[in-house]
Amino acid sequence: MMKSYRVGMVGYKFMGKAHSHAYRDLPMFFPQVAAPQMKLICGRDESGVSAAAAQFGWEGYVTDWRELVSHPEIDIVDINAPSDTHKEIALAAAAAGKHLFCEKPLALTLADTREMLEAAEAAGVKHMVGFNYRFAPAVQLAKKLVEEGRLGEIYHFRAWFLQDWIVDPNFPLVWRLQKEIAGSGSHGDLGAHLIDLAHFLIGDMQEVIGMSETFVKERPLPTSMTGLSAKGSADAPRGPVTVDDATLFMARFACGALGSFEATRFAPGHRCTNSFEINGSKGSVKFDFERMNELQVYFTSDDEDVQGFRRVLATDPSHAYMDAWWPAGHTIGYEHTFIHEVVELMRALEEDRQPIPNFVDGVKCQQVLEAVEQSIAQRRWVSINEV
Ligand SMILES: NC(=O)c1ccc[n+]([C@@H]2O[C@H](COP(=O)([O-])OP(=O)(O)OC[C@H]3O[C@@H](n4cnc5c(N)ncnc54)[C@H](O)[C@@H]3O)[C@@H](O)[C@H]2O)c1
Numbered sequence: 001m002m003k004s005y006r007v008g009m010v011g012y013k014f015m016g017k018a019h020s021h022a023y024r025d026l027p028m029f030f031p032q033v034a035a036p037q038m039k040l041i042c043g044r045d046e047s048g049v050s051a052a053a054a055q056f057g058w059e060g061y062v063t064d065w066r067e068l069v070s071h072p073e074i075d076i077v078d079i080n081a082p083s084d085t086h087k088e089i090a091l092a093a094a095a096a097g098k099h100l101f102c103e104k105p106l107a108l109t110l111a112d113t114r115e116m117l118e119a120a121e122a123a124g125v126k127h128m129v130g131f132n133y134r135f136a137p138a139v140q141l142a143k144k145l146v147e148e149g150r151l152g153e154i155y156h157f158r159a160w161f162l163q164d165w166i167v168d169p170n171f172p173l174v175w176r177l178q179k180e181i182a183g184s185g186s187h188g189d190l191g192a193h194l195i196d197l198a199h200f201l202i203g204d205m206q207e208v209i210g211m212s213e214t215f216v217k218e219r220p221l222p223t224s225m226t227g228l229s230a231k232g233s234a235d236a237p238r239g240p241v242t243v244d245d246a247t248l249f250m251a252r253f254a255c256g257a258l259g260s261f262e263a264t265r266f267a268p269g270h271r272c273t274n275s276f277e278i279n280g281s282k283g284s285v286k287f288d289f290e291r292m293n294e295l296q297v298y299f300t301s302d303d304e305d306v307q308g309f310r311r312v313l314a315t316d317p318s319h320a321y322m323d324a325w326w327p328a329g330h331t332i333g334y335e336h337t338f339i340h341e342v343v344e345l346m347r348a349l350e351e352d353r354q355p356i357p358n359f360v361d362g363v364k365c366q367q368v369l370e371a372v373e374q375s376i377a378q379r380r381w382v383s384i385n386e387v
Helices: 014-029 046-056 065-069 083-095 110-123 137-147 186-202 334-351 359-378
Strands: 004-010 035-042 060-062 076-079 099-102 127-129 154-162 205-213 218-220 222-226 229-232 238-240 246-253 258-264 273-280 283-288 294-299 310-313
Touching (some): 004 065, 014 334, 065 083, 137 186, 246 359
Parallel strands (some): 004 076, 035 060, 099 127
Antiparallel strands (some): 246 258, 273 283, 283 294, 294 310
16 A cells, blocks of 8 residues: 655645645545645644644644654654744754655755755655745746757756735835845745756856845834735834845856846736746747746747747646646646645655755755855855855
8 A cells, every 4th residue: 555654744824835735635636646644733823723734634733843843653844934943943853753845945044954954864864845836847848848958058047036025115024024034035035946946957057146135124013924925014113124125146057058047026016927038059948937837939940930939838748747637728826836846755755765856956056045145245256166
């Protein structure tokens, strides 16, 4: 009989809900993959976490993550609390021999991410980092085209992740705007996804140079917050914003390509524009997460009179993960990226291999984040190996 893996999850709001939904839906659509068992959920507030346990379908709850990470009936610890908690929870869970599934960014600093990777390796456990956008079938198609050489030699990787949820200067000072909790702002939140997509799609970077800005330097303190929403009042006491509102950088890749990256929360009209374009000697691809089922594809080999970008709907059974879903053309959404991510985690556990992406990818992403920060502070190009 297929093994089932018992999950203990920390955090039950934005990502906690996305991961819970993935665990619940997976057995229905991927019955050939080991099933996650939703054992324990953890949050500090008992009334909130008990309500979430009932709503999301967890068997039980605890209010202290220490109880969860050492619990004998847990195989995987899934970390969805704010980024400053990741390291301590992951180290304790690894020491208790649990497999790790941790949201991005992996931790606040490169040194911390390296410590987490070393701890996971020393404990001999499996480790995964939550770069969910890799799991959109259209992104997997872009990867396939690059890998099969169908775009030829890669010249450019151009990526931008644009949001607008904090444009209002009275939007409260949520944890994402505090360096000691979030590590960085748009850079580590949105830029981290772009960096991971670049690594996944065209490989490592060699050097970077960046610039960043904090447009609104003080904000009212919040009364409550969840994910990207918060409550507060404009006349509440204010505190300093200690992270970047926008960070842009350029990169040179090991494959010879040139890259440009823009991550901002100050782009009115852009709710979640996570986009990239790759240009190669034989063609180009364009992806925009807000139309996540589509990949725009251009081949130089097309007859001249019909050359142009074609819209490929990545929903055929031949597209990654799509044979588990609906008839071709019946699209999927954001939540499916998390289901596919958990499918990869379950397959890796069954096959006794590391899932992809894992903490190595989390460390590599953090290395680029920090190289960009160093380049901004020192106003110069920084080699990735310097940090
Ligand atoms: N993959 C993605 O696209 C994506 C999207 C959003 C967030 N994230 C990452 O996921 C993590 C969580 O973000 P979120 O948006 O879900 O945050 P959130 O504010 O919506 O939820 C955080 C949860 O953690 C809980 N929590 C905080 N401190 C805790 C502690 N000490 N012990 C137990 N629980 C604690 C809170 O009660 C809450 O349930 C962050 O690291 C963030 O960067 C990733």
